[in-house]
Amino acid sequence: MGYSFRTQINISVHTRLDIDAPRHELTPAEASPHVRLSTGNDELTIEKADTLFLIGGSYESRAAAEDAAVQWRIAVQASLAKLRIGADFGDRIPREPTQQPAHRMMEQRFGVPTFEGYNGTLVFEDDPSPVFMTGHATMVHTPSPERLETALKGALAVPRATPQAKDEAAYDLFSASFFESNPEARIVLLTSSVEALHGVRIYRGITDTLVNFVETKLPTKQYNGTASGDFFRYCYEIRGDITHGKANRRGRVEVTAAARQLGLMVSDLLAEPFPAG
Missing domain, CATH: 1.20.120 (Four Helix Bundle (Hemerythrin (Met), subunit A))
Structure with missing residues (x-):
């Protein structure tokens, strides 16, 4: 059994990374553990995405995954600052993923662990690989x-x-x-x-x-x-x-x-x- 981390990064609409691919490996692809940037959508490239995910996998323990999540977050934050890319990494403390009733229903129906998306860092078991459902509802104030x-x-x-x-x-x-x-x-x-x-x-x-x-x-x-x-x-x-x-x-x-x-x-x-x- 291995452990992974997943950090949601919201990117400013005024800045983008010029990467014309849905994912970008930050460590050699065959490395273990491995880390990558991803849009979470094979049809959406990094240069067009408002939200990116920093994903690391194949850590031997939850503690090792948590430590790696913190170190990679620090490194990526510093790198994006150097490149003048605006990014919101959400809450700072890694946590375990949570489920709402809708996520449990999806898990029972498809047999895949399903969790709520989170603006921050999640650490979880990576076998079987889970699915994250992230809502993007935006409240709009509309006075009459x-x-x-x-x-x-x-x-x-x-x-x-x-x-x-x-x-x-x-x-x-x-x-x-x-x-x-x-x-x-x-x-x-x-x-x-x-x-x-x-x-x-x-x-x-x-x-x-x-x-x-x-x-x-x-x-x-x-x-x-x-x-x-x-x-x-x-x-x-x-x-x-x-x-x-x-x-x-x-x-x-x-x-x-x-x-x-x-x-x-x-x-x-x-x-x-x-x-x-």
């Missing part, structure tokens, strides 16, 4: 014409000063967050938007300064059941963990939920009239 009309009426009814440079910067950072699929990147952009909106130029006590700013602007608002200031403090702590390279950062699911709510908060802040001055 009536909501647009209501928002415009409210905006036009309130006197507003001409936006200052910091207001424009805050809006640009907020908008940029919608072009990011990585929730950690979204957290950094959205908290930076609040910094720009406040115009803060201090570093000592910056967290309390921004928390007070949010509480003053949104005194009755709650996000994820938490008062506005407390929720921003929580998001700013996540941002600090990211930007200071904390080893045990929060997981992808938690950060994704935080980024979604923080987007609502920044939306509410930007909807307020620009202060005069």
